[in-house]
Amino acid sequence: EEKAASDAITCAKQFLQNIGRRATPEMARTMLVSLGVNGWNKHTNMDLIRLKIPTAFDQYLEDAATEIAMNPPPDLDEDLRMDLTHLPAFAIDDASTKEIDDALSVEILSTDDDGPIHSRLRLWVHIADPSRYISLGSPLDKEARRRGTSIYLPTGTISMFPMSLASGILSLNPGEVTCALSVGMMLDDSGGIDEATPPIITPSLVKTTRLTYDQVDLLLDPFCMVDNEGGSSGVCESVENAIDMSIETAVESLRQLQYISEQRLQWRMDGGSSESISSYELPDMTVKATQSADAIDGWEIDIYAKNVFAANRIVTECALAANEAMALYGMTHGIPLPFRGQEMDEVSDDEINMTPAGPCRSWLAIQKSRPSQISTNPLPHAGLGLDMYVQGSSPVRRYADLALHHQIKSHLRGEKLPFPANDSDDDLGDTAATVIGIARKAALVARQLERPANDYWLKEFLQRKGTETTQVVVLSGDRWKDNVYKLFIPNFGAIFSYTSTTSLANGQQIDMQSRTLSELI
Secondary structure, eight states: OHHHHHHHHHHHHHHHHHTTOOOSHHHHHHHHHHTTOTTOOTTOOHHHHHTTOOSSOOHHHHHHHHHHHHSOOOOTTTTTOEEOTTSOEEEEEOTTOOSOOEEEEEEEOOOOTTSOGGGGEEEEEEEEOGGGTSOTTSHHHHHHHHHOBOEEETTEEEOSSOHHHHTTTTSOOBTSEEEEEEEEEOBOTTSSBOTTSOOEEEEEEEEEEEEEHHHHHHHHOGGGSBOTTSSBOHHHHHHHTTOSSOHHHHHHHHHHHHHHHHHHHHHHHHTTOGGGTOSOOOOEEEEEEEEOTTSGGGEEEEEEEEOOOHHHHHHHHHHHHHHHHHHHHHHHHTOOOOEEEBOBOOOOHHHHHHSOTTHHHHHHHHHTBOOOEEESSOOOBTTTTBSOOOOOSOTTTBHHHHHHHHHHHHHHTTOOOSSOSSOOOOOTTSTTOOHHHHHHHHTHHHHHHHHHHHHHHHHHHHHHHTTOEEEEEEEEEOSSSTTEEEEEETTTTEEEEEEOSSOOOTTOEEEEEHHHHHTTO
């Protein structure tokens, strides 16, 4: 198959050269579009074709998904599954999210106002439990393992499971009693997981309430909760239909989650996390490309920086705490898990103080971070400020997280662990592939697709803006190349390299023509 593909590429290059054209993928696409070949257009994603990424599921897999939804298999964890439906559980995510992986609760353990607040609260992180429905070695399991992860492109999501499952019975859908793997944690005085009260990890039943990041941020803002005449604001009205509790109860729970997230962040910073260098977090770039008959080339492009506010911090800190708790459980019980570690180069106070606060210091923290490592032995993660860390909070989207769930749940049931302990990269078609091999390979394809696709549509977006100016900020000079700088576009969250004939200062703001910027992406 590889030889046939190589021969086909050689033949295509030779054909282009014979007709006097450049032998490049872009030229091949241009010809196919100009010839009106069915299915090809100016914006066809060549990487999807080159890497042979399936964008749909075979009918037998869709049929298997339908069968599972209509006739769920027996619950292997029925005797262990804890009923937590009495706890308000908030699934906080973007409005467009379909795969609902997690939800958050706070359990009140005591009403004694004299004790410290952390001793009266237990944080619960409820994680979707696809292993409840997807058996190891089944066709759907093999396909999910082959895909490795859901892929998020500007033009849409290529899900790891058929979307009828991923957004259906596998998700923690609001208003329904759904299966989860729940992690309950008590915090100590400093914000770390309390060693005197080991975390609880249990299969569970939960009933979630869906809120967007924007709704949570508004509910946590006291100035948005009342109108100018002292009555309830429109914010309350916008969420009343989404919740099955009073606004006051929801806000109280969210404030408790906010308190916990602030304690956790400070604890990680005290442990030397990247946030100890800069509390500002560079925003992610969000790119959406939507087909529209009224738009240029039939595509409408929307790009914006996804800034971090209270709701994002709540979700991030609670997920990190749950992942740390699962790592602790794995270490304590000797379970082979894909522990993730990272080292950071030392940074002096002088170096921090000489770097402008904000984006430049955040970039400094990134520069000081070394590539992450994966091992079955616990490793410190300096970037997160954690002694040990695993990823297990997105099993509907990442197969490595699902494999981790299989390991932990098999141990809870007293069964043989499905994945061996050695660190070899076994054949992913084998159900006995190691958790390390799965974790190392799972995101390779996503990395090959997501960044290039975002850059492509950013380039197209900037070209359309023409001579309109866009502000950029100089993050730093390149450590290895003279006159090369990293620039940041605050409005979009984009970072790119730029060669300048003049010296630039960190933090310097520059107005550049959008079309000129597009040529640098």
